[in-house]
Amino acid sequence: MWDNFNLTYMIEKCVCLFYLQCTSMGFYVELMCQFIDGDQDLRSFVMDMFNKCGLVDRHHFFTKELDSWDTWALEGADRKSKIATLCHSWLEKYVYQI
Numbered sequence: 237m238w239d240n241f242n243l244t245y246m247i248e249k250c251v252c253l254f255y256l257q258c259t260s261m262g263f264y265v266e267l268m269c270q271f272i273d274g275d276q277d278l279r280s281f282v283m284d285m286f287n288k289c290g291l292v293d294r295h296h297f298f299t300k301e302l303d304s305w306d307t308w309a310l311e312g313a314d315r316k317s318k319i320a321t322l323c324h325s326w327l328e329k330y331v332y333q334i
Contacts, residue, residue, distance in 0.1 A: 247278075247281055251285075261324065261327060261328075261331075264289075264323075264327060265320050265323045265324050265327065266320075267282050267285055267286060268282075268302060268319075268323040268326075268327070269316060269319050269320050269323055270282050271283070271299070271302055272302055272305070272307050272319055272323075273307075273316075273319070279299075283299065286298070301326075305322060307319055307322070
């Protein structure tokens, strides 16, 4: 799915946005999308980023929630945008519920 150059670019882009404090809703949606479609190394990186952003998930409820979504049924060229829509809807629901 990812070649080394694109993976490195994506990781560096996320780290740069984090350190520039550009952590908008879109930033979190992108991290969630990468977690859902990522391999074990990418998922670990994403969770490290979430932890740096302040997510405390000792019981892994957040990762269990993302893993419970039926994203494998999403196909086609717009798969990523469909996953992003799911992530955005979920974030809006829980962020504004607090």
